[in-house]
Amino acid sequence: xxxxxxxxxxxxxxxxxxxxxxxxxxxxxxxxxxxxxxxxxxxxxxxxxxxxxxxxxxxxxxxxxxxxxxxxxxxxxxxxxxxxxxxxxxxxxxxxxxxxxxxxxxxxxxxxx
RNA sequence: CGGGCCGGUCAGGCGGCCGCUCCGGCUCACGCCGGAGAGGAAAGUCCGCACUUCACAGAGCGCGGUAGCGGGUAACACCCGUCGCCCGAAUCGGCUUACGCCGGCAAGGGCCGGAACAGGGGCACAGUGACGAUGCCCGCGCUCCCACCUCGGGAGCGCGGGAGUGAAACGGCUAACCUCUACCGGAAGCAAGGCCAAGUCGGGACGCCACCAGGCUGCUCGCCCAGUCCCAGGUAGGCUGCACGAGGCCGGCGGCAACGCCGGUCCCAGAUAGAUGGCCGCCCACGACAGAAUGCGGCUUAUCGACCGGUCCGACGC
RNA sequence: CGGGGAGUGGCGCAGCCUGGCAGCGCGCGGCGUUUGGGACGCCGAGGUCGCGAGUUCAAAUCUCGCCUCCCCGA
Numbered sequence: 001x002x003x004x005x006x007x008x009x010x011x012x013x014x015x016x017x018x019x020x021x022x023x024x025x026x027x028x029x030x031x032x033x034x035x036x037x038x039x040x041x042x043x044x045x046x047x048x049x050x051x052x053x054x055x056x057x058x059x060x061x062x063x064x065x066x067x068x069x070x071x072x073x074x075x076x077x078x079x080x081x082x083x084x085x086x087x088x089x090x091x092x093x094x095x096x097x098x099x100x101x102x103x104x105x106x107x108x109x110x111x112x113x
Numbered sequence: 114c115g116g117g118c119c120g121g122u123c124a125g126g127c128g129g130c131c132g133c134u135c136c137g138g139c140u141c142a143c144g145c146c147g148g149a150g151a152g153g154a155a156a157g158u159c160c161g162c163a164c165u166u167c168a169c170a171g172a173g174c175g176c177g178g179u180a181g182c183g184g185g186u187a188a189c190a191c192c193c194g195u196c197g198c199c200c201g202a203a204u205c206g207g208c209u210u211a212c213g214c215c216g217g218c219a220a221g222g223g224c225c226g227g228a229a230c231a232g233g234g235g236c237a238c239a240g241u242g243a244c245g246a247u248g249c250c251c252g253c254g255c256u257c258c259c260a261c262c263u264c265g266g267g268a269g270c271g272c273g274g275g276a277g278u279g280a281a282a283c284g285g286c287u288a289a290c291c292u293c294u295a296c297c298g299g300a301a302g303c304a305a306g307g308c309c310a311a312g313u314c315g316g317g318a319c320g321c322c323a324c325c326a327g328g329c330u331g332c333u334c335g336c337c338c339a340g341u342c343c344c345a346g347g348u349a350g351g352c353u354g355c356a357c358g359a360g361g362c363c364g365g366c367g368g369c370a371a372c373g374c375c376g377g378u379c380c381c382a383g384a385u386a387g388a389u390g391g392c393c394g395c396c397c398a399c400g401a402c403a404g405a406a407u408g409c410g411g412c413u414u415a416u417c418g419a420c421c422g423g424u425c426c427g428a429c430g431c
Numbered sequence: 432c433g434g435g436g437a438g439u440g441g442c443g444c445a446g447c448c449u450g451g452c453a454g455c456g457c458g459c460g461g462c463g464u465u466u467g468g469g470a471c472g473c474c475g476a477g478g479u480c481g482c483g484a485g486u487u488c489a490a491a492u493c494u495c496g497c498c499u500c501c502c503c504g505a
Contacts, residue, residue: 158434224485225485225494279488289494290450413497414496
């Protein structure tokens, strides 16, 4: 997931979290909103309550990998914030990927409707 | 062979597919090719420096730190050597019926380890007495007084002794109490600091000739300066600082060592919601603690294991 | 990343600087008072002083090293 696909500015993250569409899955909470960029952009905030720097880095990398695998299916100009819940640290990689697919279906239905 | 102790190195490996960051080259561009890519503690932030800003950087007092001696270093509370004190197994010696107790010996480990006749302060409880005692108790001797048949009582002086209490009793302890001596230390910190862009651009207080604002800070002096502070409101972007360094490796020389000098060789992370990941196969003793954020030297703490080296004691063999 | 502060009964705090007894308020338990409750009065229980070393005869207090929590700074 290269730099073009990252949601980087603090203001953008705050905008998506406050105004974006919200989809809740077992391991993750997704916020999605239309963005100004051509490419889809993603941010994964991991707070201190997930443990040490090693544990936080590992959780963020696994979530980002799950998102990267679905990157070709993402619509352009969509900003996503994937916020992990407490049980996300124990979730298997397949569970994270399923959560991403589920969120994508829900958002497409919501945007179409 | 048995036992004790010390030091160092590494931090799963190989292969395949899909991905991330930086650098170099090519390309109008999408992109392609090549190279590099977390730690011994990156951690805690406990010390020491570099660097930057703060009156154009000064003085005195205060305050803080260090502490045998010598050396190393950019510097240190770190490291090395050495002196002193303490700890330190079996075997050994002594005692004991025995359990066991006492004493001494190694490698090695630990020590904020200057000064208590420069001064001030403190030493609870217990105890006659605790920082001082020419004082308390007991015994003996001498003198005097009271009483006197005898036993006796009191005062003073001299000599001798004081079990026990307690950490400590005419001799100490405490400077990780103040203090003294020697040496060191200006303060704040890369969210420091510099440049650019965007943006709101109201109100109040003090000051603008010399003290009376502020700046170097706790105080005094000196110096600088036209702004300083508070409330409300706005911004939360980019570049730089920022990675060639007290640098790594190899060899030689000096030194007991820490370390230094000389020569050769190498370029070795640089993110900014923050780069090392995901999946699969094989091997083994089945993988711990843990993720750079200005850089470096230490200390401390966490840590599954693997390997290497050194040293001391005892027993046996030659 | 950097700077600062605090851990003491169940809760909120004092004591620490200047070392020897851990105390205050609320809460809790029992008794009294009341028809009962509250309030009030009397009595009482409850603390490894965050953890581990060191200095001292003696440490909540002094020194050093850890742990947890909180606050501030572009």
